[in-house]
Amino acid sequence: MNIWLGTIPFFLLATVGALLLLKRRRRSGLTVLVGINAAIMAGALILVAAAWNAAPAAASNLQTTTAAATSSGSDSSALIAASIAVAGSSLGAAFAVAYTGSAALAAMSERPEIFGRAMVVVGLAEGIAIYGLIIAIILIGRA
Known part of the structure; x- marks a missing residue:
């Protein structure tokens, strides 16, 4: 647990x-x-x-430590970039869905027949998060 x-x-x-x-x-x-x-x-x-103020842990084998440090430097930057891509696109999608969703509900309250078009706009706003996820997958694949 x-x-x-x-x-x-x-x-x-x-x-x-x-x-x-x-x-x-x-x-x-x-x-x-x-x-x-x-x-x-x-x-x-x-x-x-x-x-x-803590000192770093002592490594018993310097060669494996330097090899791990050189490989983890690019891996960690790729993972950080992937997390930034997902977080930024998710925040952007959240704001877009909030504004388009409220506008779509306001429009549908006056004209219920525009439900399909309103949901397409909200779906396009949600696609921003999917684009960020795709970029993160590409970055993790290159790491």
Whole structure:
């Protein structure tokens, strides 16, 4: 089981506890929650500082390390480019579908017979995400 899925009950209990604390003691409960949030933020900053200053792991064989580093450099940049292509095209498609979908619904409320033409426009807007996915597949194939 994923560790993040295992923390869901903890967060649900913490949320219920926070709501009960705020319901019973409004002012002092808020002070307690702000203090807990400050402690969690301080712990997170300590972890980030420790990770930032950590030394890289020592490699036992320098030759395999350099070979892996040279091959993973181009692979990682191709994967980053693929993720940017998918993310950018998905965001663009989301905005396009939001605007064209709302305009299509507004037009269909006045004239229901234009349903087919309105859905074609929304489908063309969704095609932007498919283009990004195709570009990502091509980039991953070259990696």
